Amino acid sequence: MRDLLLSAVPPVLGWFRAHRRDLPWRHGRTPYTVLVAELMLQQTRVEAVRERYAEFLLRFPTAEALARASEEEVLKAWEGLGYYSRARNLHAAAKRIAAEGFPSDYAGVRALPGVGDYTAGAVCSIALGLPVPAVDGNVVRVLSRLFADGRVQDAELKREYAALLEEVYPPETGDFAEALMELGATVCLPGGAPLCGQCPWKGLCRAEREGNASSYPVRPEKRERKKVLLNVYVLRFGEEYALRRRGEGLLAGLWEFPNYPAPRDFGETLNTLEAKHVFTHVEWHMTGRLVAARERFPEFVWADSASIAARYAVPSAFKAFLPWIRV
C-alpha cells in the first residue's frame, strides 16, 4: 500500500495544480481564515459555504475582530449554515488566538475548541506547512478505491490511512492535503459515479482496474435516526411574533418558534403546514401552526418580522415556517 500511495503522490499533485477550483478561501489565506473555512466546511456543502464565507470574513476579518463580537452577532452571521456549535467553537477559538496567538504546532491547533483530528490536519497542512494528514470520508473513499481495500470504513481504517499518508507526505503539504480532498469532491465521487476517465490515478487505481469502484468504501451498517414529533407554533400578536431561546442540547442558544410534543391552545389557528428537518442522528417531523395569539404570552420574547430577520438567529430547521412572518 505504501509503495502504491507513494507513486500516486506526483500525479495527484500535478492534477491539482492544473485543475484546482477557484474557491474564495484559497485566496489571501491566513491561519485564521483557513480555520474559518475548515469549520464552515464541516458537514456543509461547498456551495453554501461559498456564499457565506466572504460575508463572514468581511464582518470578522481577523481573530481579534471575531473575539470582540458578541455571541449573538456571531450566531446571526452563521445563520443558515447549520450546526451552530461550530460558530460557538470558532468564537471561543478566536478569543484564545487573540489572547495567545495562533498555535504553531499540531497539539496547539488540535486543542482549539471545535477542532478534531481532520480539521487539525487540514489547518496544519494548509496553513502551517506541517505534514499532518487530514482524513475525512472523502479521503477514505479515494484511498479505499486506490487500494481496492474491502475493509469496513471505520475509525480504525481512518487512523491507518492517516499513518500511511504521514509516511508519504511531500514538502507541498497544503497542496497535497487539498489535492486529496479535491479528488474526492470533484472526480472520485461517491456511489457509482466516479469519473475515472478524468482521474490522475487512472491505470494506477486498483478499483478502477477491477471495474468495481462503486463497491468501495465498505460502509458500516447504518443506525436508524430517531424520529421526534413536534407541534410548532408561529404565534402572532399584532405585528409581533413569539420566539424563545433554546436551552441545552441540539441548537442550544438559538431562537425558535415555541414547540411541544403535544398540541397546545394559544388562540385561533390561521394556517397549518407539515415539515421535516433531518439532523445527523434525529429527524424532526413538525406540524406547524400559524396562530392569532389570544394574548401576548409573557413567557416568550416578541419581535416583529424585521427585527427577527436582523437580530435573531433562527435555525434552518424552522425555515419552512419563516414565510409566515415575512408576508
Ligand code: SF4
Ligand atoms: S480511478 Fe476512479 S475510482 Fe480510482 S481514484 Fe480515480 S476516480 Fe476514484
